[in-house]
Amino acid sequence: MAAQTALRTEPATPARSTAGARIVRRAFVVRELGIVLAFALLVVVTAAVNPRFLSAQSIKDLLLGSTILAILAVGQTIVVVSRNVDLSVGSVLGLAAFATGSLFVASPNLPIPVVLLAGVLLGAACGAVNGALVAAARVPALVVTLGTLYVFRGIDYSWAGGRQINAANMPAGFLRMGSTAILGAVPYLALFAVVVLVVAGLYLSWYSSGRDLYAIGSNPSAAHLAGIPVGRRVFAAFVVSGALAGLAGVLHAARFGTLDANAGLGNELDVIAAVVVGGVAIFGGSGSVYGAAVGAVLLTTIGSALPVLGVDPFWQRAAVGALILAAIGLDRALSARLARRLRTRRGGRRA
Amino acid sequence: MRERTRSVLGSWDTVVLVGLVLVILIGAATVDGAATPRFWRFVILEVIPIALIALPMTLVIITGEIDLSVASVLGLTCTAFGQMWAWGVTSLPALLALCLLLGAVLGAVNGLFVTGFGLPSLAVTIGTLALYRGLAYVVLGDRAVANYPPQWTTGAIRPIPGTTIPWTVLVVGVLAMVFGIVLHATPIGRGIYAMGNNADAARFSGVSVRRTKFWIFVATGAMSALAGVFWTLRFASARADNGTGLELAVVAAVLLGGVSIFGGRGGLVGVLGAVALLATLRNTLQLAYVPANTLTIITGSLLIVSVVGPNVAAAVRERLRRRRSTTSTTESAAG
Numbered sequence: 299m300a301a302q303t304a305l306r307t308e309p310a311t312p313a314r315s316t317a318g319a320r321i322v323r324r325a326f327v328v329r330e331l332g333i334v335l336a337f338a339l340l341v342v343v344t345a346a347v348n349p350r351f352l353s354a355q356s357i358k359d360l361l362l363g364s365t366i367l368a369i370l371a372v373g374q375t376i377v378v379v380s381r382n383v384d385l386s387v388g389s390v391l392g393l394a395a396f397a398t399g400s401l402f403v404a405s406p407n408l409p410i411p412v413v414l415l416a417g418v419l420l421g422a423a424c425g426a427v428n429g430a431l432v433a434a435a436r437v438p439a440l441v442v443t444l445g446t447l448y449v450f451r452g453i454d455y456s457w458a459g460g461r462q463i464n465a466a467n468m469p470a471g472f473l474r475m476g477s478t479a480i481l482g483a484v485p486y487l488a489l490f491a492v493v494v495l496v497v498a499g500l501y502l503s504w505y506s507s508g509r510d511l512y513a514i515g516s517n518p519s520a521a522h523l524a525g526i527p528v529g530r531r532v533f534a535a536f537v538v539s540g541a542l543a544g545l546a547g548v549l550h551a552a553r554f555g556t557l558d559a560n561a562g563l564g565n566e567l568d569v570i571a572a573v574v575v576g577g578v579a580i581f582g583g584s585g586s587v588y589g590a591a592v593g594a595v596l597l598t599t600i601g602s603a604l605p606v607l608g609v610d611p612f613w614q615r616a617a618v619g620a621l622i623l624a625a626i627g628l629d630r631a632l633s634a635r636l637a638r639r640l641r642t643r644r645g646g647r648r649a
Numbered sequence: 650m651r652e653r654t655r656s657v658l659g660s661w662d663t664v665v666l667v668g669l670v671l672v673i674l675i676g677a678a679t680v681d682g683a684a685t686p687r688f689w690r691f692v693i694l695e696v697i698p699i700a701l702i703a704l705p706m707t708l709v710i711i712t713g714e715i716d717l718s719v720a721s722v723l724g725l726t727c728t729a730f731g732q733m734w735a736w737g738v739t740s741l742p743a744l745l746a747l748c749l750l751l752g753a754v755l756g757a758v759n760g761l762f763v764t765g766f767g768l769p770s771l772a773v774t775i776g777t778l779a780l781y782r783g784l785a786y787v788v789l790g791d792r793a794v795a796n797y798p799p800q801w802t803t804g805a806i807r808p809i810p811g812t813t814i815p816w817t818v819l820v821v822g823v824l825a826m827v828f829g830i831v832l833h834a835t836p837i838g839r840g841i842y843a844m845g846n847n848a849d850a851a852r853f854s855g856v857s858v859r860r861t862k863f864w865i866f867v868a869t870g871a872m873s874a875l876a877g878v879f880w881t882l883r884f885a886s887a888r889a890d891n892g893t894g895l896e897l898a899v900v901a902a903v904l905l906g907g908v909s910i911f912g913g914r915g916g917l918v919g920v921l922g923a924v925a926l927l928a929t930l931r932n933t934l935q936l937a938y939v940p941a942n943t944l945t946i947i948t949g950s951l952l953i954v955s956v957v958g959p960n961v962a963a964a965v966r967e968r969l970r971r972r973r974s975t976t977s978t979t980e981s982a983a984g
């Protein structure tokens with residue numbers, strides 16, 4: 299608090315800092331605006347072709363479909379912003395989903411919050427393994443999480459061993475949480491995503507440890523020299539990403555009801571796609587969880603909009619790929635323009 | 650001379666090769682059916698597509714980039730092969746040439762985005778991973794094309810006369826020689842290591858970083874396409890989901906082979922050793938009735954250990970060295 303007041307009253311170079319801040323803020327707005335516009339365009343065009351696309355049932359399906367991806371994307375953003383990546387989220391989700399089913403098989407009367415907590419803790423433990431290897435053993439995150447992708451999935455396979463847990467094994471209340479909606483169109487599951495999104499968004503923009511992640515992602519050695527505990531922050535980011543993947547696993551169980559060892563298989567690339575489409579720079583330092591969440595909703599919407607538009611659903615994956623390329627290309631063009639504008643401004647001041 | 654012996658003994662290549670020999674020896678001694686001619690046939694059939702892609706992938710990662718779209722290039726090539734055959738292209742050389750051309754074009758798209766527009770290859774190839782796999786589904790949907798002439802499908806896996814080893818492994822061998830010579834014995838190869846260590850420094854010393862990277866991406870596309878043709882003929886089936894997830898297996902093998910994910914370090918001997926090690930281990934354990942999920946855990950653990958191990962070893966060595974130097978200083982101070 300004191301630091302903030304100090305910053306605000308600092309009169310050193312008010313003109314430059316406000317002008318600079320304005321440019322940065324505008325670029326930030328544009329960054330997220332692009333994807334929001336793309337999303338709005340898709341929804342408007344699809345709704346114009348078939349108005350039923352905006353019916354309560356259809357919106358509910360869309361939100362339900364994007365909830366799990368959005369939660370994973372929020373966790374992934376926290377990791378990616380610090381110039382790391384977590385490829386193991388799909389495997390953690392699978393592990394947590396099967397753990398949820400097994401818990402209910404063992405004791406069917408378990409209260410739902412306990413199961414949620416168990417899933418989150420299991421995920422956090424997996425994240426702690428990743429974080430410890432990345433932060434303490436100084437191994438690149440891509441390699442560590444590619445390894446744990448296999449390890450966690452292998453544990454999941456050994457545990458499940460070809461068994462399947464069906465909806466009949468899970469309490470009705472839990473499954474109802476995965477399918478019912480309030481106000482007709484907002485599923486309960488989506489509320490989880492909204493809470494996660496808002497908490498993570500506030501944390502990243504208002505808490506100094508959240509800002510630290512951006513500093514680490516922009517320049518790890520500068521962050522270290524500035525006294526930021528880089529290892530501890532990166533470790534925490536992986537724990538959070540794991541915990542959110544665990545939460546997503548429990549929600550996966552509630553939504554689908556049928557569980558085997560393949561839950562979330564191959565999910566990691568969809569999550570990274572959502573994050574990249576949402577304007578989070580893959581090499582850290584910029585981007586927001588809100589963008590990533592919109593990215594997740596956009597990717598899900600494409601899937602259900604294409605058939606309405608009369609496009610062969612086999613085009614869906616190709617469209618997602620083209621969208622990722624367009625998103626990173628646009629991001630590059632914007633940042634190049636921003637850099638050029640900052641340079642001319644600074645040059646003008648000097649002259 | 651002693652320096653040299655020690656560096657050979659201590660190198661990661663040696664660790665991988667010793668591991669491979671140990672797996673073979675222990676397997677042959679304890680597992681029924683391991684290290685038999687029939688066993689090698691299956692190991693090599695499994696190794697061929699992974700090795701074909703791992704060769705250029707090694708170069709890509711040494712330059713400090715990555716290509717995650719390789720399995721999708723393989724899948725798209727499979728469907729293109731099937732669709733062209735269904736359209737009536739009945740000459741195998743023509744099909745092969747068209748598929749290689751397709752792969753080269755797909756690789757050139759990656760290369761253009763990475764070197765032309767300066768975008769991070771991780772993000773670009775995640776995009777083309779989705780795009781190319783999506784196009785594979787557009788070409789064939791959920792259909793499969795499987796009615797190839799039997800002489801093609803058996804021809805791809807026909808053994809070398811007098812052995813059980815498929816002749817196609819010779820193709821892999823020749824290509825491995827080519828890649829090995831380019832990487833380890835030409836100025837291009839030195840340039841590849843240089844740009845992996847420091848792209849700016851390499852550029853200032855006259856290495857054409859962009860052009861080299863572009864052509865490596867093209868080569869990766871073409872090699873993935875070759876693997877796709879082999880895949881189609883070996884399994885006598887072109888489907889859009891052929892080879893899904895293979896990219897991570899290839900990257901895992903390359904990293905286990907001692908190539909640094911940051912670029913600039915590693916070599917083809919280690920990578921080919923790692924590819925062979927993983928396939929031999931998997932097949933041996935399968936014969937020993939170890940369930941497939943244990944293999945998944947082993948693959949992942951090996952990958953982590955391969956990277957954590959050297960780091961820990963370096964840290965321990967550093968500490969020992971420091972302790973030795975402190976003791977020697979105290980000794981000299983005392984003396």
